[in-house]
Amino acid sequence: MILENFFVLTLIKVAVVAFVLLTTLAYLQWIERKVIAHVQLRVGPYRVGPHGLLQPLADVVKLITKEGLIPSHVNRLFYLLAPFVAVALALTSIAVIPFGPQITIGPVTTWMQLTDLRIGVLFVLAVSSIGVYGVALGGWASNNKYSLLGGLRSSAQMISYELPLALAVAAPLLLTNTLDFRDIVNYQSGYWLGFIPRWNLFPEILGFIVFLIAGFAETNRVPFDLPEAENELVAGFHTEYSSMNFAAFFMAEYANMVTVTAVATLLFLGGWTPPFPEPYSDFIPIILFALAGLVALYHGLNPVRRMDKFTLPATALVFLGIAAIFGLSLFVPVAKAILMALFWFCGKILVLLFVFIWVRATLPRFRYDQLMRFAWTGLFPLSMFNLLVTSLVVALTSK
Amino acid sequence: MPLNAAVPLSWYLILSAILFALGVAGFIFRRNIITVFMSIELMLNAVNLSFVTFSYQFKQVDGHIYSFFVMVVAAAEAAVGLAIILTVFKNRATLMIDEVNSMKY
Amino acid sequence: MTALIFFIFAGIAVFCGINLVVQTHPIASALSLVGVMGSLAVLYLQLGGEFIAMAQVIVYAGAIMVLFVFVIMLLNAGAEATTFQVSRFVKYLGAILLAAFLGLISLMIQSTLPRTEGVLFGAWQGTTLDVGRKLFTAYLLPFEVTSVLILIAIVGAIVLARKEI
Numbered sequence: 125m126i127l128e129n130f131f132v133l134t135l136i137k138v139a140v141v142a143f144v145l146l147t148t149l150a151y152l153q154w155i156e157r158k159v160i161a162h163v164q165l166r167v168g169p170y171r172v173g174p175h176g177l178l179q180p181l182a183d184v185v186k187l188i189t190k191e192g193l194i195p196s197h198v199n200r201l202f203y204l205l206a207p208f209v210a211v212a213l214a215l216t217s218i219a220v221i222p223f224g225p226q227i228t229i230g231p232v233t234t235w236m237q238l239t240d241l242r243i244g245v246l247f248v249l250a251v252s253s254i255g256v257y258g259v260a261l262g263g264w265a266s267n268n269k270y271s272l273l274g275g276l277r278s279s280a281q282m283i284s285y286e287l288p289l290a291l292a293v294a295a296p297l298l299l300t301n302t303l304d305f306r307d308i309v310n311y312q313s314g315y316w317l318g319f320i321p322r323w324n325l326f327p328e329i330l331g332f333i334v335f336l337i338a339g340f341a342e343t344n345r346v347p348f349d350l351p352e353a354e355n356e357l358v359a360g361f362h363t364e365y366s367s368m369n370f371a372a373f374f375m376a377e378y379a380n381m382v383t384v385t386a387v388a389t390l391l392f393l394g395g396w397t398p399p400f401p402e403p404y405s406d407f408i409p410i411i412l413f414a415l416a417g418l419v420a421l422y423h424g425l426n427p428v429r430r431m432d433k434f435t436l437p438a439t440a441l442v443f444l445g446i447a448a449i450f451g452l453s454l455f456v457p458v459a460k461a462i463l464m465a466l467f468w469f470c471g472k473i474l475v476l477l478f479v480f481i482w483v484r485a486t487l488p489r490f491r492y493d494q495l496m497r498f499a500w501t502g503l504f505p506l507s508m509f510n511l512l513v514t515s516l517v518v519a520l521t522s523k
Numbered sequence: 524m525p526l527n528a529a530v531p532l533s534w535y536l537i538l539s540a541i542l543f544a545l546g547v548a549g550f551i552f553r554r555n556i557i558t559v560f561m562s563i564e565l566m567l568n569a570v571n572l573s574f575v576t577f578s579y580q581f582k583q584v585d586g587h588i589y590s591f592f593v594m595v596v597a598a599a600e601a602a603v604g605l606a607i608i609l610t611v612f613k614n615r616a617t618l619m620i621d622e623v624n625s626m627k628y
Numbered sequence: 629m630t631a632l633i634f635f636i637f638a639g640i641a642v643f644c645g646i647n648l649v650v651q652t653h654p655i656a657s658a659l660s661l662v663g664v665m666g667s668l669a670v671l672y673l674q675l676g677g678e679f680i681a682m683a684q685v686i687v688y689a690g691a692i693m694v695l696f697v698f699v700i701m702l703l704n705a706g707a708e709a710t711t712f713q714v715s716r717f718v719k720y721l722g723a724i725l726l727a728a729f730l731g732l733i734s735l736m737i738q739s740t741l742p743r744t745e746g747v748l749f750g751a752w753q754g755t756t757l758d759v760g761r762k763l764f765t766a767y768l769l770p771f772e773v774t775s776v777l778i779l780i781a782i783v784g785a786i787v788l789a790r791k792e793i
Binding site: 275 | 655659662678679682683685686689690691694697698701702755756
């Protein structure tokens with residue numbers, strides 16, 4: 125039947141993933157602003173919708189309807205090409221990320237992944253290598269000294285940190301012996317001593333830390349965001365961009381963040397495998413969401429602000445509803461497989477994204493020469509050392 | 524030709540020859556030293572395509588490994604060549620190969 | 629499917645190659661070369677070279693060409709002024725001779741290659757496992773020598789680009 129045709133199935137999956145991803149990118153910005161605000165003891169977006177939940181919508185409307193000004197002395201082709209390349213490549217690397225195991229919905233059996241490449245890890249590295257062009261061209265095409273400097277510095281930073289990133293990725297590949305993301309996650313299923321998960325995090329803790337730090341630098345986030353900081357170099361390589369072009373660079377940065385955290389989860393944190401053995405870990409989503417709902421309900425009964433009399437009980441109802449869905453899905457195996465895999469995978473990604481946002485709220489930024497010195501004399505020898513120790517241990521203990 | 528037909532191997536080699544000829548043309552006719560260098564890289568890419576094609580013909584991965592070594596040598600050559608170009612630019616303030624025509628200036 | 633992909637990406641490769649030779653600004657030539665490398669990577673995937681395709685994108689298009697683009701931006705290389713004029717007759721004669729030469733080469737290649745099976749997408753895959761195995765057993769010496777070569781290139785580039793020259 126038509127649904128079993130590979131192309132139709134992939135198109136449906138692409139539509140679902142694209143919709144979810146673009147909504148997530150918009151609300152990731154809301155989460156970031158709220159978290160940074162609460163770290164700095166203020167409230168964040170509050171007025172547009174209940175607790176600022178419609179702020180991303182307002183931002184999107186503003187960016188779309190703003191005047192798209194193309195300055196007269198820019199190189200038009202490259203000026204318009206740069207954000208296109210940045211966004212297209214940032215969204216392409218989601219194609220090889222698996223979200224869960226094989227599922228069977230009715231007559232259709234499919235993987236929760238857009239394409240199952242045998243060389244998935246290399247594909248993600250390749251796409252992030254080409255993503256440097258978006259930044260470099262954007263800086264150069266703007267015909268502006270500050271943009272050029274910002275673009276050059278940013279792209280030099282990105283290619284310098286690709287090296288520790290690739291070496292940190294190579295170490296768990298020595299353990300798993302495959303470049304396919306799905307096989308890497310299947311290698312990490314199972315438990316030592318019955319309750320410690322076989323994630324690559326435990327033998328490769330140094331590799332995980334190196335990967336995260338290199339991931340911060342690859343996505344131009346604090347503490348490595350000197351090339352695009354607001355109080356240095358005007359705004360770096362996206363100074364001359366406005367409205368949708370600027371929104372494209374913004375989206376590309378958040379999509380890169382999602383890709384880096386997704387790859388870190390798949391390589392080091394076991395993807396969608398739960399941290400406890402199977403029958404006990406099914407209750408964790410129910411318990412978490414029910415607790416969140418009860419806390420919201422408690423605060424909703426004696427609210428501090430007037431609007432909270434309505435919004436907090438509504439939030440409590442939503443959370444208790446999600447807990448009920450998780451509870452009901454325990455009786456339907458198809459829904460259980462999908463929901464549990466999605467919960468653990470997205471939960472781990474959200475924890476890592478929270479670490480990204482937490483670091484942005486907390487740390488000051490590196491000066492540019494400190495940044496480059498840290499890459500070449502600090503992170504690169506560390507990742508080489510990690511790779512050497514891993515290969516020594518694998519060589520001595522295999523056969 | 525029908526869309527599901529197999530592509531004859533000679534077509535890949537003809538494409539490699541065309542790209543190599545374009546690289547030679549760029550090397551001879553262009554005067555900006557960076558463009559000349561990029562024509563050399565185009566020639567190396569054409570040779571890589573030949574290697575991978577013949578590796579498909581014999582169903583062995585040796586062609587891929589030779590191609591990998593060509594890439595590594597091209598990387599080393601690009602690094603040193605661009606450093607030389609930077610030095611020439613620093614001393615002669617020009618990127619046109621016609622103007623770098625005397626040993627002492 | 630194989631023939632369609634071959635025609636599309638071979639066409640892109642030839643177009644970008646001609647663009648490289650014809651464009652006056654070095655940045656346009658550099659980006660055309662990136663286009664050539666990308667389409668060649670797709671052709672390598674078709675020929676079963678998955679590792680080489682990804683290595684082409686990561687190393688060639690993602691690192692070497694970025695270095696070229698950096699140098700062009702740093703040196704602020706402008707568009708090249710064409711000062712040698714050739715008459716239109718010579719240009720047309722050159723194009724005809726080039727086409728004739730390429731036709732001759734194509735005929736030679738087509739006649740000497742045995743008429744075995746053609747290339748089908750997925751008929752043979754040179755997996756990364758095979759490449760890695762051969763690289764570390766049969767070609768170990770060239771592998772180590774190229775690593776020393778890269779070290780020499782790094783030292784040479786740093787010495788050449790220092791300030792006191």
